Amino acid sequence: MQGWARELGFSQIGVSGVDLSGAEPGLMRWLEKGFHGEMHYMQSHGTKRARPAELVPGTVSVITARMDYLPAATPEGWQEREWQRQANPGEAVVSVYARGRDYHKVLRSRLQKLAERIAGAVGPLQHRVFTDSAPVLEVQLASQSGLGWRGKHTLLLSRDAGSMFFLGEIFVDMALPATPAVSAHCGACTACLQACPTQAIVAAGEVDARRCISYLTIELHGAIPEEFRAAMGNRIYGCDDCQLACPWNKFAGRSALPDFDARGALLDVQLPALFAWDEATFLRLTEGSAIRRIGHERWLRNIAVALGNAWRETGDAQYRDALQSRAQDASALVREHVAWGLNQNTV
Numbered sequence: 001m002q003g004w005a006r007e008l009g010f011s012q013i014g015v016s017g018v019d020l021s022g023a024e025p026g027l028m029r030w031l032e033k034g035f036h037g038e039m040h041y042m043q044s045h046g047t048k049r050a051r052p053a054e055l056v057p058g059t060v061s062v063i064t065a066r067m068d069y070l071p072a073a074t075p076e077g078w079q080e081r082e083w084q085r086q087a088n089p090g091e092a093v094v095s096v097y098a099r100g101r102d103y104h105k106v107l108r109s110r111l112q113k114l115a116e117r118i119a120g121a122v123g124p125l126q127h128r129v130f131t132d133s134a135p136v137l138e139v140q141l142a143s144q145s146g147l148g149w150r151g152k153h154t155l156l157l158s159r160d161a162g163s164m165f166f167l168g169e170i171f172v173d174m175a176l177p178a179t180p181a182v183s184a185h186c187g188a189c190t191a192c193l194q195a196c197p198t199q200a201i202v203a204a205g206e207v208d209a210r211r212c213i214s215y216l217t218i219e220l221h222g223a224i225p226e227e228f229r230a231a232m233g234n235r236i237y238g239c240d241d242c243q244l245a246c247p248w249n250k251f252a253g254r255s256a257l258p259d260f261d262a263r264g265a266l267l268d269v270q271l272p273a274l275f276a277w278d279e280a281t282f283l284r285l286t287e288g289s290a291i292r293r294i295g296h297e298r299w300l301r302n303i304a305v306a307l308g309n310a311w312r313e314t315g316d317a318q319y320r321d322a323l324q325s326r327a328q329d330a331s332a333l334v335r336e337h338v339a340w341g342l343n344q345n346t347v
Contacts, residue, residue, distance in 0.1 A: 004117045005065060008110040009257045010168075011161060012066045014145030014179040018059055023140045024050040030206070037210040039219055050137055056128050056171040061178075063170040064138075064145040065114070066156075067107060068253035069097050069260045070164050078252075079244045086233055089310035090319065092271050092303070094291070095214065095238025096164065099262035102290040106259045107131040107168040115170045122174065131168040138167045149184040152204040153192040153242040159185055162249035185248075195245035197231040213239035217302045218294055223336055229305045230312075234271065236302040237291055263289070271310060272322035275303045300326065300334045308341025315345055 005013045027050055030036070053059045070078070085093050097103060111129035119125035130136050139156045143149050147167070148158035155163045159182075186204075193201045200211035209215040216224050217237050224232070243249055265285040277285070279296040286292040291299070304323060311319040323341045326334055 001063070001114075001118060005114055008114055009067060009106075009255070010065045010110070010114070011068045011165065011253055012147055012158075013114075014064045014142070014147050015176045016062045016064055016141045016145035017178050018052040018062060020050040020052070020137055020140050020144075023137055027137070033208075035206075035208045035210065037215055037219065038221065039209065039215075050140075052136070052141075052171055055135060058126055058173040059128075059171040061172050061174060061176040062141050062145070063114075063118075063172060063176070064142045064147055065107075065111060065168045065170070066142070066147050066158070066161065066165045067103075067110075067168065067257075068161060068165045068255045069100075069103065070252050070254050071100070071261045072254050072256060072258075073261070074254055079249065082240060082244050086235070089234055089313045090270050090272075090316070091234060092266075092269050092274050092306065093233075093235045094266050095235075095240050097166070097260075098237055098290045099266045100260035101288050102292075103166045103260075104131055104133060104290065105288070106257065107166055108133070111168045111170055115172075118170075118172075126173040128171045129168065130171070131166065136169055138169065141169060142167050144178070144181055146179040146182050149182060149186075150205060151192065151246065151248075152186050152190065153196075153201055153246070154205055154207050155243070157184075157186070157246070157248050158251075159248065160251055160253070162252035163243050163246060164249060164252040189247065191245040191247065192242035195241045197233070197239070197241060198228050201242065213241075217298075221298070223333060224301065224305060226340065229340065230309060232302075232305050233309055234306045236271075236274070236299075236306050237294070266291070271303055271307050272318055275300065275307060275322050275326065297331050297333055300329070300331070301337045304334060304337035304341050308337075308344040311341060312344035320345070 085091050108131055115127045139150050142156050148156040151157040157163050198211045200207050202208050213235055282296040307319045307323050323338050326338050329335050
């Protein structure tokens, strides 16, 4: 299977059983604290997330897959370049994973091809593929199958590949030998906790999504709480800080697939230029991208916050002027964030 997986662009695969009972109490405590925020689907599915055989009846094994997503041309020391982007208030920062093609599309089709190859070798195989697309405890399954361990930032970590990768699963009705889990290697390091701009990592291995910039810029539909807006800086879609700070990401792997190469419209671009996009432009330039899922209105909401931060930090009138261009926007959500941005500098 490893050979087939690599031919399809995966970096590693493993196999887990379906007993996730050890993770269920932690999941329920996390939900009880309300840390899932507006991600109501997490609560509605309840324990089904920790019970693969209930999600897909007949499942007895789960094949897990890792796909690295750093573009092939990513140079050594890439983390420093990402920190530099954040230090330039006028530069729009999109999370690394979202700069190329929508990973859901890439992984789903390749997982399906892998499942078909396996079925061709072993005979009839009932299966279903997932990639961040259903109530699946991806990190738990991946850690049980030896792809890595759950880091203190809750993402999967690998000694060979850091955390800059996507996860996918194939639920199958055939008993397969499980691959052994690996031990954790975070040690006493707390770099991710210290790096989080909004202190969303409230304890080692526990994230309050309501404070997380990725949640605020992607999952949250309404107004971004004012207490977190300044900390967002120029991040307009997602946040990589906990991963940038992680020492293990010096080993992050590069993808052989061109799908994850950054699109020109989303890299080294200034905030005012993106804020000028009308909806047709947004839809055209984000076609096939995960960013399109948030829609034009939330895209403008996020950029308005970043422009307000740039206006406060630099006093450069171009950021004020960009905000004023949408002071009468048709969207009340956009207008509210524009008004906040304009109030960030009284010059």
